[in-house]
Amino acid sequence: MISELVRATLESLYMIFLSGFLSIVIGMPLGILLYSFSDSRRFITLYRVMDLSVNVFRSIPFIILILLLIPVTKQVTGTIIGPNAAVFNLTVAASPFFARLTENALNTLPRGIVDSAQAIGVTYRQFVLSVLIPETLPDHILNVSLLLINLVTYTAIAGAVGAGGLGQLAINYGYYRFQWDVVLYSVIILVLISQIIQLVGTRVAKVLRK
Amino acid sequence: MSILEVSNLCVSFREKDKATVVLQGIDLSVEEGSIMGIAGVSGAGKTTLLRTLNLLQKPDSGRVIFDGTDITSVSSETLRILRRRIGVIFQNYNLFRSKTVLSNIAFPLLVSGANKKEALERARAMADELGLTQRLDAYPSQLSGGEQQRVSIARALITDPKLILLDEPTSALDPLLTSRILRLIMRVNSVHRVTVIIVTHDMDVVKRVCDRIAFLEMGRMVFSGATHDYFARSYLAGAEDDHSTRQLENAESLSASSPGASLIKLVFWGESTREPVLWKCSKKLNVMVNIIYGEIEEFKNGPFGTLLVGVSGEDSTEFLTRLAREVYSMEVLS
Numbered sequence: 001m002i003s004e005l006v007r008a009t010l011e012s013l014y015m016i017f018l019s020g021f022l023s024i025v026i027g028m029p030l031g032i033l034l035y036s037f038s039d040s041r042r043f044i045t046l047y048r049v050m051d052l053s054v055n056v057f058r059s060i061p062f063i064i065l066i067l068l069l070i071p072v073t074k075q076v077t078g079t080i081i082g083p084n085a086a087v088f089n090l091t092v093a094a095s096p097f098f099a100r101l102t103e104n105a106l107n108t109l110p111r112g113i114v115d116s117a118q119a120i121g122v123t124y125r126q127f128v129l130s131v132l133i134p135e136t137l138p139d140h141i142l143n144v145s146l147l148l149i150n151l152v153t154y155t156a157i158a159g160a161v162g163a164g165g166l167g168q169l170a171i172n173y174g175y176y177r178f179q180w181d182v183v184l185y186s187v188i189i190l191v192l193i194s195q196i197i198q199l200v201g202t203r204v205a206k207v208l209r210k
Numbered sequence: 211m212s213i214l215e216v217s218n219l220c221v222s223f224r225e226k227d228k229a230t231v232v233l234q235g236i237d238l239s240v241e242e243g244s245i246m247g248i249a250g251v252s253g254a255g256k257t258t259l260l261r262t263l264n265l266l267q268k269p270d271s272g273r274v275i276f277d278g279t280d281i282t283s284v285s286s287e288t289l290r291i292l293r294r295r296i297g298v299i300f301q302n303y304n305l306f307r308s309k310t311v312l313s314n315i316a317f318p319l320l321v322s323g324a325n326k327k328e329a330l331e332r333a334r335a336m337a338d339e340l341g342l343t344q345r346l347d348a349y350p351s352q353l354s355g356g357e358q359q360r361v362s363i364a365r366a367l368i369t370d371p372k373l374i375l376l377d378e379p380t381s382a383l384d385p386l387l388t389s390r391i392l393r394l395i396m397r398v399n400s401v402h403r404v405t406v407i408i409v410t411h412d413m414d415v416v417k418r419v420c421d422r423i424a425f426l427e428m429g430r431m432v433f434s435g436a437t438h439d440y441f442a443r444s445y446l447a448g449a450e451d452d453h454s455t456r457q458l459e460n461a462e463s464l465s466a467s468s469p470g471a472s473l474i475k476l477v478f479w480g481e482s483t484r485e486p487v488l489w490k491c492s493k494k495l496n497v498m499v500n501i502i503y504g505e506i507e508e509f510k511n512g513p514f515g516t517l518l519v520g521v522s523g524e525d526s527t528e529f530l531t532r533l534a535r536e537v538y539s540m541e542v543l544s
């Protein structure tokens with residue numbers, strides 16, 4: 001059973017961190033675009049479209065989203081079960097979420113700092129890379145912890161429809177075969193993973209907050 | 211030569227379908243190398259005017275000509291380059307929280323493509339000039355208000371701007387720090403040969419550092435000219451914020467006790483302020499001069515004196531004619 005637990009844990013970690021990484025890579029630029037477009041008259045229509053799509057994706061329950069995505073998942077990953085298919089589903093669900101988190105964090109940048117950067121004559125690229133992101137970095141770190149912890153839950157849900165990992169272990173051995181100890185161990189490991197992610201995130205953010 | 215020329219500037223803020231006019235028909239001309247004060251009570255539009263000068267606030271109409279270029283009509287790319295020659299010191303400094311003092315000061319240089327090593331070297335020299343050498347590695351949150359302000363000044367000066375804009379530089383400082391920062395502003399003005407525009411509601415700041423003043427009231431410019439001229443007029447007009455109202459109360463009770471005396475308000479400026487003008491003008495005349503109230507203040511552009519006197523005697527008219535030639539301006543009250 002221990003080897004089963006270890007394998008499931010590794011699968012879960014693989015799904016959490018790979019989809020987390022991909023969601024950041026996709027969601028962060030989307031969030032920056034949302035932030036930039038919301039303030040510009042020229043792109044306000046584009047902002048509204050993006051804003052709406054983010055809301056739509058975020059309001060679909062994850063388990064339903066997995067079902068809706070089945071044809072796409074099959075196209076992209078060649079299968080609809082297993083960790084890789086799950087990573088695709090998780091990324092689709094979590095990217096809009098992270099985009100919204102990023103937008104919110106960027107919106108906390110005081111207007112005065114934006115003025116300051118503008119008065120100095122920064123280009124858009126310099127603004128994003130040297131002012132916008134560094135000035136809000138602690139918030140982004142906290143967002144990453146929040147994202148990863150959400151993915152812990154999502155991964156467990158994906159386990160219910162064949163993704164593998166601790167979620168599937170808990171359901172197959174625990175729920176269907178009444179091996180409640182397996183459920184218990186799975187839950188303990190999931191809680192531990194969440195705790196560690198939160199702890200690290202809070203620490204790093206604290207160090208970065210000057 | 212004027213470095214900044216503003217003509218017929220209008221600004222309004224739009225919120226949904228309601229528009230509030232903030233600035234109306236502002237004309238302004240700032241001489242290169244001078245210190246100009248923009249004064250007025252809170253809500254008069256001072257800060258908005260300052261923000262319009264480097265187009266942080268877009269005007270509805272009017273032109274802002276900086277160093278020969280109308281910045282209201284250039285591309286955003288050109289505006290970006292032009293802004294590098296205008297340093298801004300915001301009221302709450304707006305330093306980058308994630309950067310050290312040194313990186314904050316060097317940032318404008320790095321942005322304009324300077325070599326990193328050279329930029330840091332110049333930033334160190336600038337920090338040294340402003341007495342920040344001990345705090346180079348500190349973050350803004352670890353600095354006192356005065357230190358943050360000096361970092362902000364250093365950051366504004368590092369690119370050798372032609373013009374710096376200061377928004378209420380003394381509003382958060384105690385009297386000692388205020389004196390220090392005003393001296394610093396004057397030194398920066400003369401050493402770096404940079405034109406300075408200061409927004410302030412503190413008329414004392416205007417007196418001490420400004421060559422000229424633009425006075426705003428409800429979004430309109432009600433005075434624009436030399437500092438001493440402004441204060442001479444407001445003294446003669448008996449402006450509320452002046453001592454003259456109090457002086458007049460004293461004077462009225464006094465003139466009641468010596469009937470027949472006329473009350474005269476005098477303004478001195480420059481050389482004549484310290485000369486015995488009353489003695490000179492009353493020589494060999496049959497007049498009695500009674501000094502009721504007077505003071506001399508040191509303005510940036512020379513000593514400025516105000517005097518309230520009572521005059522009586524048969525040669526009063528001749529005395530007043532002589533006096534009018536000697537003083538900066540005067541007014542006979544009664």
